[in-house]
Amino acid sequence: MSRPGFVLEVDDRTPPLVVHEGEGFRLETFPRGTRVIYPPESLPGIRDVDGAIRRALLEPTNSEPLPVLLTAGMRLTIAFDDISLPLPPMVKPDIRQRIIEQVLTMAAAAGVDDVEIISANALHRRLTAAELKDIVGERVFRSFFPQGALYNHDAEDPDGMLFIGETDRGEVVEINKRAAESDLLVYVNVNLVAMDGGHKSVPIGLAGYKSLRHHHNSHTMVNSRSFMDHTKSAMHHSAWRMGKLLADHLKIFTIETTLNNDVFPDSYGFLMKREWEWGVRDQASMLAARRGLAIAPKSVRHKLYQGMRAPYGLTGINAGETEAVHELTVAKVHQQQMVEVQGQSDVLVMGVPYVGPYNVNSTMNPILATCMGLGYYFNSYRGQPVVRKGGAVILYHPVEPDFNQLHHPSYVDFFEEVLSTSTDPAVIEAKFEQQYATDPWYVHLYRTSHAYHGVHPFYMWYWAAHAMDHVGDVVWVGADRKAVERMGFRAASSLQDALEMVSGTVGRSPSITYLHNPPHLIADVR
Amino acid sequence: MTSPVVHVTRHVLSGALLRGARQDVRLVARGWRWGRRSMVPRSAEPFVPAQTAEPFPTAWARTPAATVVRDGLQRFGLRPLMRSGITPTVRGLDVLDQLAGPVVFVANHTSHLDTPLILCSLPDAWRRKTAVAAAADYFFDTWWRATSSAMVFNTFPIERRSGSMSATPGDLLADGWNVVVFPEGTRSPDGWTRRFKPGAAFLSQTQQVPVVPVGIRGSFAAMPRGRGWPVPGRPAVTVRFGEPLLPQVGEGPREFGTRIEGAVALLVDEDATTWWDATRRAARGQTPPMSAPDTAQWRRVWDQTRPPVVRTTRRIWR
Numbered sequence: 148m149s150r151p152g153f154v155l156e157v158d159d160r161t162p163p164l165v166v167h168e169g170e171g172f173r174l175e176t177f178p179r180g181t182r183v184i185y186p187p188e189s190l191p192g193i194r195d196v197d198g199a200i201r202r203a204l205l206e207p208t209n210s211e212p213l214p215v216l217l218t219a220g221m222r223l224t225i226a227f228d229d230i231s232l233p234l235p236p237m238v239k240p241d242i243r244q245r246i247i248e249q250v251l252t253m254a255a256a257a258g259v260d261d262v263e264i265i266s267a268n269a270l271h272r273r274l275t276a277a278e279l280k281d282i283v284g285e286r287v288f289r290s291f292f293p294q295g296a297l298y299n300h301d302a303e304d305p306d307g308m309l310f311i312g313e314t315d316r317g318e319v320v321e322i323n324k325r326a327a328e329s330d331l332l333v334y335v336n337v338n339l340v341a342m343d344g345g346h347k348s349v350p351i352g353l354a355g356y357k358s359l360r361h362h363h364n365s366h367t368m369v370n371s372r373s374f375m376d377h378t379k380s381a382m383h384h385s386a387w388r389m390g391k392l393l394a395d396h397l398k399i400f401t402i403e404t405t406l407n408n409d410v411f412p413d414s415y416g417f418l419m420k421r422e423w424e425w426g427v428r429d430q431a432s433m434l435a436a437r438r439g440l441a442i443a444p445k446s447v448r449h450k451l452y453q454g455m456r457a458p459y460g461l462t463g464i465n466a467g468e469t470e471a472v473h474e475l476t477v478a479k480v481h482q483q484q485m486v487e488v489q490g491q492s493d494v495l496v497m498g499v500p501y502v503g504p505y506n507v508n509s510t511m512n513p514i515l516a517t518c519m520g521l522g523y524y525f526n527s528y529r530g531q532p533v534v535r536k537g538g539a540v541i542l543y544h545p546v547e548p549d550f551n552q553l554h555h556p557s558y559v560d561f562f563e564e565v566l567s568t569s570t571d572p573a574v575i576e577a578k579f580e581q582q583y584a585t586d587p588w589y590v591h592l593y594r595t596s597h598a599y600h601g602v603h604p605f606y607m608w609y610w611a612a613h614a615m616d617h618v619g620d621v622v623w624v625g626a627d628r629k630a631v632e633r634m635g636f637r638a639a640s641s642l643q644d645a646l647e648m649v650s651g652t653v654g655r656s657p658s659i660t661y662l663h664n665p666p667h668l669i670a671d672v673r
Numbered sequence: 674m675t676s677p678v679v680h681v682t683r684h685v686l687s688g689a690l691l692r693g694a695r696q697d698v699r700l701v702a703r704g705w706r707w708g709r710r711s712m713v714p715r716s717a718e719p720f721v722p723a724q725t726a727e728p729f730p731t732a733w734a735r736t737p738a739a740t741v742v743r744d745g746l747q748r749f750g751l752r753p754l755m756r757s758g759i760t761p762t763v764r765g766l767d768v769l770d771q772l773a774g775p776v777v778f779v780a781n782h783t784s785h786l787d788t789p790l791i792l793c794s795l796p797d798a799w800r801r802k803t804a805v806a807a808a809a810d811y812f813f814d815t816w817w818r819a820t821s822s823a824m825v826f827n828t829f830p831i832e833r834r835s836g837s838m839s840a841t842p843g844d845l846l847a848d849g850w851n852v853v854v855f856p857e858g859t860r861s862p863d864g865w866t867r868r869f870k871p872g873a874a875f876l877s878q879t880q881q882v883p884v885v886p887v888g889i890r891g892s893f894a895a896m897p898r899g900r901g902w903p904v905p906g907r908p909a910v911t912v913r914f915g916e917p918l919l920p921q922v923g924e925g926p927r928e929f930g931t932r933i934e935g936a937v938a939l940l941v942d943e944d945a946t947t948w949w950d951a952t953r954r955a956a957r958g959q960t961p962p963m964s965a966p967d968t969a970q971w972r973r974v975w976d977q978t979r980p981p982v983v984r985t986t987r988r989i990w991r
Binding site: 150151153154155156157158160161162163174176421422423424425430433434437438441442443444446447 | 677680681684685689690693694697698700701704705711712713714715716717719720722
């Protein structure tokens with residue numbers, strides 16, 4: 148039986164608590180009275196995964212069974228969530244592989260010859276062949292990749308995109324041409340957190356800049372409160388409008404999966420436990436891990452962390468009509484991640500871990516660290532933010548100004564050129580976005596190399612727009628001072644120093660809440 | 674960029690590795706209370722899972738070799754140590770002469786002194802064959818506490834949270850071991866006796882062995898909860914064994930448990946007054962209750978911290 152999440156109040160019996168900070172973690176002694184939000188324990192995974200997939204395909208929600216939709220001579224496209232999900236990547240076999248294999252088995256039985264499989268990476272970087280193979284499995288890879296029938300979505304291919312129409316708000320809907328012209332589009336999703344899935348899959352994953360700019364902008368992001376509640380998120384509202392329009396033009400069979408909270412492998416099992424329940428083995432593992440990480444060169448540490456694979460268990464799979472499926476999915480995600488929290492606090496503390504959606508097999512640069520902390524973690528709420536309006540946020544991360552030149556070339560320029568001019572999302576949007584989005588060099592790298600699109604760092608900055616608008620102070624503990632200064636924040640060497648620094652905003656005895664994730668959680672703030 | 678080998682070597686030689694390890698170990702030792710009982714933050718207590726772990730094995734502590742070692746520890750270690758801290762008086766041991774064992778010793782419980790008091794009061798032959806039921810969540814929460822208490826006191830774990838009866842005490846009685854049970858389940862916080870749980874009565878009924886009631890007086894005053902050593906002055910503590918009780922035909926565990934509780938109360942009253950007075954009061958149904966009176970906490974503690982007056986034959990000629 149999995150225990151629910153809960154809010155701990157730090158007292159004299161509370162041991163130091165784990166705080167993630169990039170490729171490492173520390174033990175932090177929080178002031179007494181600090182609230183610590185713990186996620187629910189992992190729900191048990193489904194034992195018969197293949198059976199559950201089969202049932203979902205044969206008994207879908209608001210749709211005919213998949214075999215009925217498959218006919219000989221049809222044009223079938225299968226799209227799947229790219230490498231940004233789940234986090235960290237899961238141990239093999241990936242759930243997408245197991246689903247795609249069953250879909251293809253049914254397609255083969257129905258005599259479908261024209262099948263293409265697309266990684267729905269929108270403006271994310273192209274996946275390497277090895278990364279595609281990791282997701283879809285060797286059998287699918289061997290059958291489709293050499294023939295060019297398994298590939299990355301290219302949002303800048305002038306011949307590869309199809310204009311579908313405009314929503315009643317004038318939002319352009321343009322998606323991958325192959326997908327748009329298919330008789331059936333099967334979308335395979337991994338719904339790690341509540342903001343994933345639904346109409347965020349096809350209208351965003353297979354779209355390009357012309358569509359994305361309608362919801363990936365500072366105005367929409369500030370008014371998405373929060374991303375984890377699609378009914379109150381302006382970004383999701385826009386995506387939903389696009390999805391409804393798309394549904395009139397294209398038959399989409401959505402398959403959504405939910406995972407449990409098993410984010411760390413056994414060797415890091417202590418990171419999944421509540422600290423006061425650590426046994427001798429957990430304490431010894433933690434001490435060994437701490438010393439090992441301290442002694443390891445940066446490259447080894449990076450390899451160690453990036454090589455981590457999560458033993459996720461499948462908690463649910465639903466297939467059929469997008470909106471009906473998504474309601475079931477969100478309910479399951481809430482069951483795994485939702486924690487009830489009473490009231491806001493003056494200070495919110497968060498540890499930013501080593502991986503986010505955009506640095507799998509890559510480097511978490513300062514902009515991605517900001518996106519992870521102030522974008523995703525800050526927005527891990529429902530109702531109202533965990534921190535009050537005008538409060539302070541304290542984040543842990545080294546924020547080293549390291550950029551992966553292959554994956555994040557436009558980030559370097561964004562950091563050096565754009566942020567040195569302004570850190571205001573609205574200002575930089577107006578002044579720089581268009582230039583970066585249409586820069587031919589960035590477009591070339593996006594299409595032919597493995598680079599994120601030129602406009603991508605802007606979107607990362609917009610993710611944090613709501614937090615930057617809401618809080619009065621942001622301090623990074625253990626961060627590179629110059630790097631955080633460039634982003635308009637401040638650095639502190641310890642929690643005590645950080646609290647001292649924010650005392651001008653929140654006073655000398657503020658209420659503090661620490662968000663103890665990963666594993667993933669959503670604070671349902673009442 | 675330095676090579677990994679140079680990096681590691683530099684880290685080790687600079688002393689950073691040892692320094693960091695020392696800091697971490699110190700932090701963990703303090704935070705996780707090494708050598709002391711682990712504690713759960715108060716707000717997390719409702720979320721502590723029920724103990725499902727396998728009980729700590731204690732059969733080794735009842736092997737002939739362990740029994741010999743324990744006999745030595747109790748005779749030459751525990752007994753002198755106890756007498757250096759308190760002045761024990763034992764009465765009523767003659768009841769054991771009429772018994773062959775095994776029996777269940779049932780006593781009131783106010784102090785950690787109670788277990789060594791009972792064990793050291795018993796004749797050697799009885800003591801060697803006596804085991805003590807101890808709370809699994811308290812005495813068996815760490816390996817070193819479990820091992821040492823099983824070795825010195827011949828304790829075995831009993832689950833008091835789940836309410837289910839451990840299988841061990843029945844097996845021990847069947848194997849001829851006497852068992853000491855404190856049916857209150859925990860030490861009294863104010864020296865007054867709490868309600869007896871029916872486990873001991875149930876055990877006696879299922880195994881068909883007699884219950885020997887034991888009344889202890891003065892141990893709360895000598896070493897109450899929170900103290901690790903008796904108060905100065907070698908305070909007096911008395912242990913009084915009563916007539917064995919057997920379950921009667923048709924008597925349920927609750928009724929038998931009430932009778933046992935009454936017998937212990939009678940022994941405490943007898944110890945405070947005289948056998949004759951206590952017996953007459955018992956006949957009238959006026960044995961002073963052992964349960965706490967409805968007064969302020971301090972008055973209850975005050976009353977129980979009064980050292981018992983031990984009636985001894987005074988020596989006129991010194």
